[in-house]
Amino acid sequence: MGVSQIKVGITEPRTASQDSRDEILKAAMQLFANRGFHETSMSEVAREAHVSKALIFWHFKTKEELFVAVLNRLLEPYFIDFAEEAAAMDERQQIEKLVEAYLLFVRDNASSVRFFLAQMLHDQRLSEGLNEQVLKLYSGYRAMLVELITRVQQKNICALRTAPESAAAFLLSALNGLLIEYLFMGANAIDPEGAVAMVGEWLFGPSGTSSSEGGAPSA
Amino acid sequence: MGVSQIKVGITEPRTASQDSRDEILKAAMQLFANRGFHETSMSEVAREAHVSKALIFWHFKTKEELFVAVLNRLLEPYFIDFAEEAAAMDERQQIEKLVEAYLLFVRDNASSVRFFLAQMLHDQRLSEGLNEQVLKLYSGYRAMLVELITRVQQKNICALRTAPESAAAFLLSALNGLLIEYLFMGANAIDPEGAVAMVGEWLFGPSGTSSSEGGAPSA
DNA sequence: ACTGCGGCTAACCATTCGGTCAATGGCAAC
DNA sequence: GTTGCCATTGACCGAATGGTTAGCCGCAGT
The missing domain is CATH 1.10.357.10 (Tetracycline Repressor, domain 2)
Structure with a gap:
């Protein structure tokens, strides 16, 4: 898919895992933000992040855990x-x-x-x-x-x-x-x-x- | 909308239908209020109103219609x-x-x-x-x-x-x-x-x- | 006595939900 | 080449969802 993961050998590896985790968080943030927790399904998050639903559950044990992760990330720049x-x-x-x-x-x-x-x-x-x-x-x-x-x-x-x-x-x-x-x-x-x-x-x-x-x- | 046409006979006829409709609205109002629309299921409303789920769908065509009815009732005293x-x-x-x-x-x-x-x-x-x-x-x-x-x-x-x-x-x-x-x-x-x-x-x-x-x- | 109808229900249906699992590709280590 | 781990997936599960259907009950009109 559209991911452009160019390895830049000298700097940090930036594993693909981190990449996908990031995109999941990004997608989830957006969806949670303007649809709320209950109205956002994991399938939607998966689709929006161009990732399989199972991968989300590999990164985050439950929906709540994903949610809390999003919350924490949102709180950073506050x-x-x-x-x-x-x-x-x-x-x-x-x-x-x-x-x-x-x-x-x-x-x-x-x-x-x-x-x-x-x-x-x-x-x-x-x-x-x-x-x-x-x-x-x-x-x-x-x-x-x-x-x-x-x-x-x-x-x-x-x-x-x-x-x-x-x-x-x-x-x-x-x-x-x-x-x-x-x-x-x-x-x-x-x-x-x-x-x-x-x-x-x-x-x-x-x-x-x-x-x-x-x-x-x-x- | 919002018509309150209570026939003032000697005693109120107050059909059972109106009664149940009222209780459904009451229960729905409460549930919607502190759980939101998507988080409230029709079964819950039914249980809370001591009524079968089907009856709700007899009174209100869809969940949205029930919701709008609740909204209107809430808006009255506003x-x-x-x-x-x-x-x-x-x-x-x-x-x-x-x-x-x-x-x-x-x-x-x-x-x-x-x-x-x-x-x-x-x-x-x-x-x-x-x-x-x-x-x-x-x-x-x-x-x-x-x-x-x-x-x-x-x-x-x-x-x-x-x-x-x-x-x-x-x-x-x-x-x-x-x-x-x-x-x-x-x-x-x-x-x-x-x-x-x-x-x-x-x-x-x-x-x-x-x-x-x-x-x-x-x- | 029967018919029609408003009020009501248990059972059912298709779909979607959060979550699991077995399997796979890639890749570094040996 | 093989092993083993990480990242990833499609297929699947039971539960719950919004919504439907067939039919029951009591009662007014005839």
């Missing part, structure tokens, strides 16, 4: 590398950067996000460890927001007087709302720059944006 | 009766009332909301008419918000200077975010009063709430 660039920014810029990163991530990983959402929506008990990881990520993000808002309030440059926890929760909710709006309504629903501006106005009152490195809107 | 009480309130109170109604509805109909969410998440093409209805409801709600914010801005009692459409979209997103937070995190996540206060502060600046007493924000 860690937003943030700390390094944040050091040079003031709090307001950090907050705005966080918001922007969240939305950009959602926009660029829509199918994965959709996947997790669908998964968490009804199969709460399957893949418990995974949910835990996602939750951890989530609350980490929230903690960063809380801290930033706290600092910003202490410095008195914040127009908002609500408790930081509530404010962060509200902001996070707004972001999540944008997320689901993006998933359900058309792809044009998410507008990171607009959202950042809105958050700025909400937190710091009506004023010019802090860091206007004005890039043209991409979408 | 129309927030709002206009009548709104007349007596000023714009700010109306906005706050809208927000509160949204959150209360979500809290009280969590399983239905979860159901619709899951449904819209992956099976976009199934039950297209339903999605249409939900969308209609949704954009109606949004339109009300837009109009209210517009008026409030014209009256100059609004601290926010963003375009009403953007503001409404942002507010709706925040509400949706609270929604999914409620669905995923514990039931304690939703706090209508706190949210209303927050929205008030966002739109009208830091001041005493218009109609409600200050409630301590819960975590």
